[in-house]
Amino acid sequence: QVQLVQSGAEVKKPGASVRISCKTSGDSFTHWMHWVRQAPGEGLEWMGVINPSGDTTVYSQKFQGRVTMTRDTATDTVYMELSSLRSGDTAVYFCARDTSVADTCWWFDPWGQGTLVTVSS
């Protein structure tokens, strides 16, 4: 059973950075990995994706310049760092494994359990 296990909750001050980890298992090292966030009471928001080797990333324009996704292939762990945090970044952050077929169908499965990041002074 493939599992994605994320690091624990974080409390940060405005202007700080946060780094969240997502430990993968199974054959996840061959998959692209996405990050998605969900602010309190809001919907899902795609943040970006990293390829299996960790040398290619695609970021949402909303987070470009503030987000960095990396991957440690030795430990099958992906990381997402978000900088210049503000109160609006308070959210649960999820990692999710990508699967695609024929360049027309993509789906995210499984998902990590989520990491709550609270930004407060």
Add this chain to the structure above:
Amino acid sequence: SSELTQDPAVSVALGQRVRITCQGDSLRKYCASWYQQKPGQAPILVLYGENYRPSGIPDRFSGSTSGNTASLTITGAQAEDEADYYCQSRVNGRDPWVFGGGTKLTVL
């Protein structure tokens, strides 16, 4: 605003059929996938490739696409199906992947 549009809320009587829709131009080219999320939990995949169910998802969940609209249908809704449902697809827009705004399903 999302490039995939969902109704914010839908209700269904216990045991009846309900359809949740997702509209977007990208759906003419790319598949939709669907996720169920219950309060305090991570989303789970319920449909992919338009009408494939992952292992463990009941067969009362089905999917289809017509033109620019993808649909998730629950035939014989159960109390445990009460949740938020999100569609997701690849898009040719500002960002390559987007989610719909989500539909809150209430089972009466």
